[in-house]
Amino acid sequence: MKKTIYYKIPAIVYALLIFGLSSIPKSRMPEMAFWNFDKLIHIVEYAVFALFLMLAFRSSNNAKITAAAHYWSLVSGVLYGMSDEFHQMFVPGRTASVFDLGADALGICLGIWLFNHLHIFAKFREYEFKQTTD
Numbered sequence: 001m002k003k004t005i006y007y008k009i010p011a012i013v014y015a016l017l018i019f020g021l022s023s024i025p026k027s028r029m030p031e032m033a034f035w036n037f038d039k040l041i042h043i044v045e046y047a048v049f050a051l052f053l054m055l056a057f058r059s060s061n062n063a064k065i066t067a068a069a070h071y072w073s074l075v076s077g078v079l080y081g082m083s084d085e086f087h088q089m090f091v092p093g094r095t096a097s098v099f100d101l102g103a104d105a106l107g108i109c110l111g112i113w114l115f116n117h118l119h120i121f122a123k124f125r126e127y128e129f130k131q132t133t134d
Helices: 003-007 009-022 037-058 063-067 069-088 098-117 119-125 129-133
Strands: none
Touching: 003 009, 003 037, 009 037, 009 069, 037 063, 037 069, 037 098, 037 119, 063 069, 069 098, 098 119
């Protein structure tokens, strides 16, 4: 097994965490003190998810996936957000919202931007990372 699999684990675990949090009925959720505070939570939640997705795709053994990590992170993140909103339709007191999906997509874009601009991810932005993990 290649050691690049370890870079995919955070995205998988985080996706499961999002699913678990989305499964909580509205009656058990805390009240939000600020108007539309939940949109900020969606943005932050999915920005972190995008960081993990970028890490997973940039560490791929497939050069085409690595080169298109931005695309795959955006597509998979937004599709996961869509599936999350669909899932919430079946949770008591929760509903699907196009505005929540928009906040999720904004968070994915923010996470991709952060990945490209934060120094701590610099080694994953360089092509040489591919040779060091094989």
